[in-house]
Ligand SMILES: [Zn+2]
Ligand SMILES: [Zn+2]
């Protein structure tokens with residue numbers, strides 16, 4: 001079996017800045033938390049008190065300030081866990097924290113989008129194996145969100161439907177790209193997948209944001225996250241690296257009924273624990289190429 005990670009982590013690491021009771025940068029000490037723990041990133045890229053400024057030079061260079069917040073969410077006090085091997089009840093608490101953070105940050109007048117995400121594994125630049133994610137909340141609409149916003153709004157204007165409700169229906173009928181399903185969510189390798197084992201998790205009911213999930217759906221979200229990450233781990237017998245995150249309505253005060261809550265998983269691995277896909281050459285200069293069809297990737301993931 002190939003391994004592409006460090007040796008197994010201990011339950012507590014005295015040198016980890018995320019473990020309970022340990023010191024972080026600048027000497028702040030974490031509380032001895034026993035569930036989840038949220039704090040403002042010590043090296044935040046966004047600051048809430050940045051003044052709104054815009055500078056344009058010769059119509060070519062545009063710089064805009066970006067007031068916002070960067071937070072870290074520790075999923076568990078245990079240093080050695082991942083989403084795939086956390087207890088469902090504990091993952092459910094993480095879902096509640098995400099909802100509370102979305103509500104709190106989204107309510108701030110200067111915050112128009114709340115991005116919740118997780119980078120997992122050294123291959124994705126996650127320097128610390130302690131199970132944690134991040135939240136970046138900012139003033140302007142990030143590029144990926146702006147692109148989706150335009151597509152979702154155009155579809156609704158043309159057809160009067162939600163594009164992702166229609167897509168969820170199509171995928172459920174086709175069946176061949178489905179990886180996991182439960183009462184609240186459907187996980188598919190999207191038809192347009194670029195990363196070999198890219199997946200998308202769609203809310204089955206039309207909800208514009210994570211705050212719209214009812215109790216059973218929050219449980220279903222924890223359940224499908226655990227099952228999907230465990231499936232990924234089994235694929236190449238390795239603690240699977242990925243970037244994962246939510247896409248949902250902007251928090252600019254408008255209803256945004258065109259939005260439909262979903263998550264993306266972007267894992268870098270292609271053939272084994274050690275062989276990754278590189279987005280280089282033609283893909284960087286022209287357009288991405290698929291190494292494996294979405295139907296074949298879904299079949300592989302269903303089979304493990
Ligand atoms: Zn730790
Ligand atoms: Zn919808």
Ligand SMILES: [Zn+2]
Pocket residue numbers: 148247262264
């Ligand atoms: Zn999306």
